[in-house]
Amino acid sequence: MRRTTRSSLTVIAILTLLLTLGVGWGLVSALAESASPPATTAPGGEKIILQTGYYEKIDSLNPFIGWAGVAYDVYNLNYDLLVDYDPDTLQPIPGLAESWETSEDGKTWTFHLRKDATWQDGLPLTANDVAFTYNYNVDNELAQYAVYTENVKHTTALDDYTVQIECTKPKPGVLQMWIPIIPEHIWSKISPKDAESDFQNLPPCVGSGPFQVVEWKKSEYVRLEANKAYWGGAPQVDELIFRFYTTEDTMVSDLKSGAIQYAEVPQAQYTALQGNPELTTGKAQLDTFDELGFNCYEGPSKGHPVLKDPAFRKALNWAVDRESIANIAFGGAATPATGFLPASFWSEPLDYHWEPPADAKYTFDLERANQELDAAGYTDSDGNGIREYKGEDIKLRLWAVNDRAQATRMGKLITGNLKQVGLEIELQTIDSGAASEGMYAYEGDVFTPDYDMYIWFWTGDFDPGFLLSVFTTDQIENWSDCNWSNPEYDALFKQQDSELEPATRKDIIWQMQEIIYDQTPNLVLIYAQTLEAYDTANWEGWVHQPAGSGSVNNTWTYKQVHPVTATAASDAGGGSNTGLIVALVAGGIVIVALVIWFASRGRKAAEEE
Numbered sequence: 180m181r182r183t184t185r186s187s188l189t190v191i192a193i194l195t196l197l198l199t200l201g202v203g204w205g206l207v208s209a210l211a212e213s214a215s216p217p218a219t220t221a222p223g224g225e226k227i228i229l230q231t232g233y234y235e236k237i238d239s240l241n242p243f244i245g246w247a248g249v250a251y252d253v254y255n256l257n258y259d260l261l262v263d264y265d266p267d268t269l270q271p272i273p274g275l276a277e278s279w280e281t282s283e284d285g286k287t288w289t290f291h292l293r294k295d296a297t298w299q300d301g302l303p304l305t306a307n308d309v310a311f312t313y314n315y316n317v318d319n320e321l322a323q324y325a326v327y328t329e330n331v332k333h334t335t336a337l338d339d340y341t342v343q344i345e346c347t348k349p350k351p352g353v354l355q356m357w358i359p360i361i362p363e364h365i366w367s368k369i370s371p372k373d374a375e376s377d378f379q380n381l382p383p384c385v386g387s388g389p390f391q392v393v394e395w396k397k398s399e400y401v402r403l404e405a406n407k408a409y410w411g412g413a414p415q416v417d418e419l420i421f422r423f424y425t426t427e428d429t430m431v432s433d434l435k436s437g438a439i440q441y442a443e444v445p446q447a448q449y450t451a452l453q454g455n456p457e458l459t460t461g462k463a464q465l466d467t468f469d470e471l472g473f474n475c476y477e478g479p480s481k482g483h484p485v486l487k488d489p490a491f492r493k494a495l496n497w498a499v500d501r502e503s504i505a506n507i508a509f510g511g512a513a514t515p516a517t518g519f520l521p522a523s524f525w526s527e528p529l530d531y532h533w534e535p536p537a538d539a540k541y542t543f544d545l546e547r548a549n550q551e552l553d554a555a556g557y558t559d560s561d562g563n564g565i566r567e568y569k570g571e572d573i574k575l576r577l578w579a580v581n582d583r584a585q586a587t588r589m590g591k592l593i594t595g596n597l598k599q600v601g602l603e604i605e606l607q608t609i610d611s612g613a614a615s616e617g618m619y620a621y622e623g624d625v626f627t628p629d630y631d632m633y634i635w636f637w638t639g640d641f642d643p644g645f646l647l648s649v650f651t652t653d654q655i656e657n658w659s660d661c662n663w664s665n666p667e668y669d670a671l672f673k674q675q676d677s678e679l680e681p682a683t684r685k686d687i688i689w690q691m692q693e694i695i696y697d698q699t700p701n702l703v704l705i706y707a708q709t710l711e712a713y714d715t716a717n718w719e720g721w722v723h724q725p726a727g728s729g730s731v732n733n734t735w736t737y738k739q740v741h742p743v744t745a746t747a748a749s750d751a752g753g754g755s756n757t758g759l760i761v762a763l764v765a766g767g768i769v770i771v772a773l774v775i776w777f778a779s780r781g782r783k784a785a786e787e788e
Contacts, residue, residue, distance in 0.1 A: 518535070
């Protein structure tokens with residue numbers, strides 16, 4: 180038997196201690212490294228990049244023709260507005276204009292611009308650019324922002340930093356005009372006809388906002404670089420990337436892995452993400468609604484003519500189960516809707532949402548729907564189970580526009596409801612591009628919409644003016660998706676647009692909603708909550724707009740969000756790491772003591788032997 184000497188025991192003890200401490204230190208270092216903020220960086224690690232995920236895709240970078248919600252998220256970052264909106268209250272605050280005043284009659288508005296604003300190509304931004312922007316829209320009758328320029332006569336640059344807007348009528352909504360300010364030295368070279376048709380505005384897109392679009396790969400991503408010379412202070416990230424997904428599962432997987440830091444997610448994935456320690460989940464209430472829309476166009480149309488009849492459309496209100504849509508298609512993250520100006524977004528005293536009285540409120544009642552259809556003359560004379568229009572079975576196309584993940588589920592529920600009242604429905608899930616081609620179809624130069632019914636959703640501005648405008652006759656061939664026309668509604672729209680007394684304006688807006696509710700050019704289905712998840716373990720500076728119930732997907736967030744500081748990360752994980760160090764060191768000492776004890780026991784036994 181080999182004897183173990185004192186010197187070899189000492190070496191074993193020392194090596195054991197070093198090994199223990201080395202392993203411990205390696206584990207601690209590894210844990211400390213994994214606990215540090217994994218800020219997304221470009222190759223080489225020189226840039227801080229924030230990435231967000233979208234199910235919807237950008238349709239155009241040209242702010243005169245784009246309509247997708249995510250496109251307007253990008254416009255908000257690339258371009259400035261004359262007046263900004265407070266992130267907490269949504270009230271007007273200085274933007275490019277530092278201050279303003281209006282005449283007593285409300286027809287003349289004077290804005291004083293900040294002197295430190297520049298375009299992203301380095302040229303100064305002046306009152307000439309602001310005047311050009313408004314006159315470019317007004318003089319050329321461009322449709323995209325016509326709702327905001329209603330009653331605007333002319334805009335004049337009084338000097339380099341003072342601009343005056345003259346109106347034909349009092350216009351209290353001047354401070355709510357969502358019109359991106361564009362550079363005269365670029366857009367003056369673009370004909371107005373091209374601006375609202377073919378001009379692509381490819382990157383780099385020159386604006387004055389906190390970020391600039393520098394790359395766009397359609398259907399995949401858009402990349403924005405921070406404007407380091409931004410008058411409001413440079414954003415705290417170097418780049419912002421909006422990634423577009425075709426499946427919800429892939430987007431959520433990237434969110435969990437840290438490949439993206441923000442996404443709107445469907446109910447099933449939202450519930451699963453609520454226990455993720457890296458992410459914060461929230462339900463934002465915005466001015467959005469989902470609709471079943473109808474082709475109401477009285478002119479040349481390839482839509483089914485039965486949809487021009489208000490009695491037919493009104494009867495369908497009783498046939499659609501909004502409660503089931505909210506609970507099944509949205510997993511309970513929605514409430515049944517009663518009008519196109521959402522409830523719970525505005526507050527008193529100017530709560531613009533009109534609620535129908537109990538005795539006039541549509542509910543889910545198939546028997547009542549059948550009675551109304553019978554009374555309107557749409558019966559099943561041959562007994563084949565399908566109601567008829569002028570002797571022909573009523574067969575309607577229903578498009579579920581797939582920019583919204585829940586659209587197909589809504590479509591299946593609605594199809595089932597309408598079949599129960601004797602209508603034959605062909606459900607098609609299509610993308611927004613195909614839907615747009617049908618809704619804005621022409622035969623030669625003649626507008627000839629080619630669709631029957633559709634499921635889509637709308638998002639409005641902080642002021643209700645935009646959503647109100649969508650149903651006006653002037654917006655047919657533009658924002659109107661139902662092509663409905665009503666002279667009384669049109670007159671009320673013009674009246675509210677020039678009403679200086681806020682309470683009176685609210686009363687007019689309530690009358691407009693009552694007309695829509697009665698005539699049913701669309702059937703408003705639900706008010707959905709925006710379910711979002713975002714990384715708060717490694718990123719901070721997320722801003723809710725408005726405070727409390729609002730989304731963090733806004734310009735204020737992207738100007739302020741940044742990786743969690745090293746100190747904060749250390750504080751967050753310091754307790755557990757320190758405990759591990761102590762435990763490992765203590766464990767090493769115990770191991771050394773045991774080695775020495777066993778070694779000495781062996782030596783004593785050898786001596787006795």
